[in-house]
Amino acid sequence: MSTAFSKTSAARNELRDGALTAIPVIVAAAPFGVLFGALAVENGFSVFEAVLMSATIYGGASQMVGIELFGQKIAPWLVVFSIFAVNFRHVLYSASIGRLIRNWTFRQKAAGFFLLVDPQYAETETRAAMGKPVSFTWYMGLAAPIYVSWLTETWIGGLFGRLITNPHALGIDFLLPIYFLGLVMGFRKRRMWLPVVGASAFASIAAYQTIGSPWHVSIGAVAGILLAAMMPLKPRTGPV
Amino acid sequence: MSTTLTIIFSGAVLTYAARIGGHVVLSRFRSIHPRVEAGLDAVPAAVLTTLVAPAAINGGPAEFAALCVAALVGFRYSLMPMFLAGAVTIILLRNIF
Structure with a gap:
């Protein structure tokens, strides 16, 4: 009975750990959720469709690209393809996270991968790097508040977004790059961090200027990853 | 189904495929090559x-x-x-x- 109790309390701790980690993510994402809702409605979505998009695609940058192209009356297949191109990086997240959640059940994995957005991925990697277990309970403690907040913000944005008269003055459009920069810097203790960041920065800028968005994401990422994979291998000193 | 809903659901299916795909493909291999690991x-x-x-x-x-x-x-x-x-x-x- 005492084991059952400590098990429950450990699970509660993990749930709380996850939920606390979610707070800065929610604060950082909130302006984008609201902004997405507002822009979606301005681009011809109903409030319901905006919330539905947040609930099913659940990927901020790709949703922004999607409504932008939809508003420009681009062919539907091209809108879908662009959403996929922006989210294609999640293949890499999936491969990487898969190593950390081998002990999860099939259903847990199916749910976990659905919620695998950028901050979810970054926080999960960070937790694993600290040597803490990535349990389903912790993962959901982090994911569920972020997901529910994202839908709520989309809904609020759809209803009241037009009240933001000057998003430029509030820096709304630039909060996302600042946030992503913070995530990049969080990984600076990793092997090859600076060369990888340098290669990805250079390649993504070059691709952005020549081929254009959203391909700079995939091309820039591949440049950094290839560089890391081609570097001389060091003999492994400890468990990964 | 309206164009908007088609776009939303197609985008959702492809996004989920990307999120689960990396793991499904990689889990077929017994061990991971160190270079893949570094990548x-x-x-x-x-x-x-x-x-x-x-x-x-x-x-x-x-x-x-x-x-x-x-x-x-x-x-x-x-x-x-x-x-x-x-x-x-x-x-x-x-x-x-």
């Missing part, structure tokens, strides 16, 4: 950099300054202070100039 370790920094770098170059001085301030704060403090420093910088600079 995977580089994934987060590489991908997230591509969401920052073009924004740094294509923005004006205010945007560039905000990222510089955020980066400097980021070397000492955690994500939230860093994010707030960057946000305050961009708001101030945009409203002053």
Whole structure:
């Protein structure tokens, strides 16, 4: 009975750990959720469709690209393809996270991968790097508040977004790059961090200027990853 | 089904395929080659950099300054202070100039 109790309390701790980690993510994402809702409605979505998009695609940058192209009356297949191109990086997240959640059940994995957005991925990697277990309970403690907040913000944005008269003055459009920069810097203790960041920065800028968005994401990422994979291998000193 | 709903559901299916695909493909291999491992370790920094770098170059001085301030704060403090420093910088600079 005492084991059952400590098990429950450990699970509660993990749930709380996850939920606390979610707070800065929610604060950082909130302006984008609201902004997405507002822009979606301005681009011809109903409030319901905006919330539905947040609930099913659940990927901020790709949703922004999607409504932008939809508003420009681009062919539907091209809108879908662009959403996929922006989210294609999640293949890499999936491969990487898969190593950390081998002990999860099939259903847990199916749910976990659905919620695998950028901050979810970054926080999960960070937790694993600290040597803490990535349990389903912790993962959901982090994911569920972020997901529910994202839908709520989309809904609020759809209803009241037009009240933001000057998003430029509030820096709304630039909060996302600042946030992503913070995530990049969080990984600076990793092997090859600076060369990888340098290669990805250079390649993504070059691709952005020549081929254009959203391909700079995939091309820039591949440049950094290839560089890391081609570097001389060091003999492994400890468990990964 | 309306065009909007078709776009939403197609985008959702493909996005989910990407999120589960990496694991489904990789789990077929018994062991992971060290180079693949090194590549995977580089994934987060590489991908997230591509969401920052073009924004740094294509923005004006205010945007560039905000990222510089955020980066400097980021070397000492955690994500939230860093994010707030960057946000305050961009708001101030945009409203002053």
